[in-house]
Amino acid sequence: MIVAIYVRVSTDQQAEKGYSLETQLAECRKKIKDLPKVLAVEEFIEDGYSGAYLERPALEKLRNALREKRFGAVIVYDPDRLARNLTHQLIITDEIESSGAHLHFVKFEWVVNDHLGIRAITTRLAQLQYPTRTDKNSWNIGTVHDIIRRETYAGTHWVNKEYKTKVGRNKFKRGSRKPSDWIAVPVPPKLLP
Numbered sequence: 605m606i607v608a609i610y611v612r613v614s615t616d617q618q619a620e621k622g623y624s625l626e627t628q629l630a631e632c633r634k635k636i637k638d639l640p641k642v643l644a645v646e647e648f649i650e651d652g653y654s655g656a657y658l659e660r661p662a663l664e665k666l667r668n669a670l671r672e673k674r675f676g677a678v679i680v681y682d683p684d685r686l687a688r689n690l691t692h693q694l695i696i697t698d699e700i701e702s703s704g705a706h707l708h709f710v711k712f713e714w715v716v717n718d719h720l721g722i723r724a725i726t727t728r729l730a731q732l733q734y735p736t737r738t739d740k741n742s743w744n745i746g747t748v749h750d751i752i753r754r755e756t757y758a759g760t761h762w763v764n765k766e767y768k769t770k771v772g773r774n775k776f777k778r779g780s781r782k783p784s785d786w787i788a789v790p791v792p793p794k795l796l797p
Contacts, residue, residue, distance in 0.1 A: 605676030612650035628681040631710045655688040670703040682711040
């Protein structure tokens with residue numbers, strides 16, 4: 605099997621906070637040891653490109669190679685490196701899976717494997733200087749609790765949970781549907797390191 609590694613860093617600050625290309629490459633290369641029958645590895649390195657956009661040179665090369673069904677697996681350090689936007693993550697994940705390849709992420713096992721609680725995770729995030737989405741190192745227990753409870757971060761996003769009915773000219777009534785009416789959409793897990 606041929607394996608693709610995709611790594612990305614957009615700013616010097618990310619490189620300083622543990623997202624350096626060298627760190628990502630080293631961790632992704634270690635992950636290869638978990639895969640069977642690896643014959644070759646191709647690395648796609650994105651230096652200085654934002655994950656907010658799909659138009660990135662190395663990502664375009666990877667996506668073209670996926671269309672050729674060249675890989676058996678794609679390894680990415682974490683979902684954030686693949687794309688910042690959940691919709692973009694879904695598009696890329698679908699392209700990977702449609703090509704017959706399996707997507708593997710290196711990080712987030714703190715709750716499941718390390719059995720850490722919310723306070724311990726918050727402390728570890730601060731110690732590692734892992735930035736928040738506003739690029740500050742100010743994690744709080746409430747935020748971590750919300751991330752752990754939200755199923756989207758574990759790989760399932762639910763749609764059709766609510767309804768909206770017009771009750772007046774400019775008025776709407778919102779309500780919740782029964783869980784049996786919800787539709788599960790698999791998404792790449794958004795995992796913490």
